[in-house]
Amino acid sequence: MALYDIPIHTLQGDDSSLGDYKGKTLLLVNVASKCGLTPQYEGLERLQKDYADRGFSVIGFPCNQFMGQEPGTSEEIAEFCSATYGVTFPLMEKIDVNGDDRNPIYAELTQKEDADGNAGDITWNFEKFLVSPKGDVVARYRPQVEPEDPTIIADIEAQLTA
Numbered sequence: 747m748a749l750y751d752i753p754i755h756t757l758q759g760d761d762s763s764l765g766d767y768k769g770k771t772l773l774l775v776n777v778a779s780k781c782g783l784t785p786q787y788e789g790l791e792r793l794q795k796d797y798a799d800r801g802f803s804v805i806g807f808p809c810n811q812f813m814g815q816e817p818g819t820s821e822e823i824a825e826f827c828s829a830t831y832g833v834t835f836p837l838m839e840k841i842d843v844n845g846d847d848r849n850p851i852y853a854e855l856t857q858k859e860d861a862d863g864n865a866g867d868i869t870w871n872f873e874k875f876l877v878s879p880k881g882d883v884v885a886r887y888r889p890q891v892e893p894e895d896p897t898i899i900a901d902i903e904a905q906l907t908a
Contacts, residue, residue, distance in 0.1 A: 778816040778871040787831035789893030804835040
């Protein structure tokens with residue numbers, strides 16, 4: 747199934763899909779509010795602001811599968827992200843990224859290998875996937891890779907000019 751065709755809901759509960767972003771370069775990230783990596787929201791938001799007008803968007807997928815670090819309701823997640831980090835990029839409903847209830851979007855994403863050639867389960871919060879304007883998963887970055895890492899920036903810019 748193509749990434750664009752998989753139904754999902756926004757954090758507000760509205761029907762959506764990545765098809766709503768077809769033609770844009772996307773950075774898909776499983777996010778959490780109570781994680782040591784949560785400050786990555788700052789870099790993600792800067793990417794959003796720096797590249798949004800060039801056909802780019804970060805899309806966050808809250809997930810509570812890693813030590814319960816995203817326990818909040820949709821309203822609490824939205825408030826935290828807005829008030830603490832000024833997040834303007836879209837956030838989707840809280841989902842599972844691993845296991846039997848893994849969201850189909852992540853079933854597709856986890857087939858992509860990272861820079862070391864490893865595919866499979868998400869290892870922690872803030873794992874990132876770069877999706878081309880055509881809907882192809884072109885890169886995978888593990889959680890410790892900061893959003894504004896030069897490799898991510900170069901890969902985003904390459905997709906924006908492709």
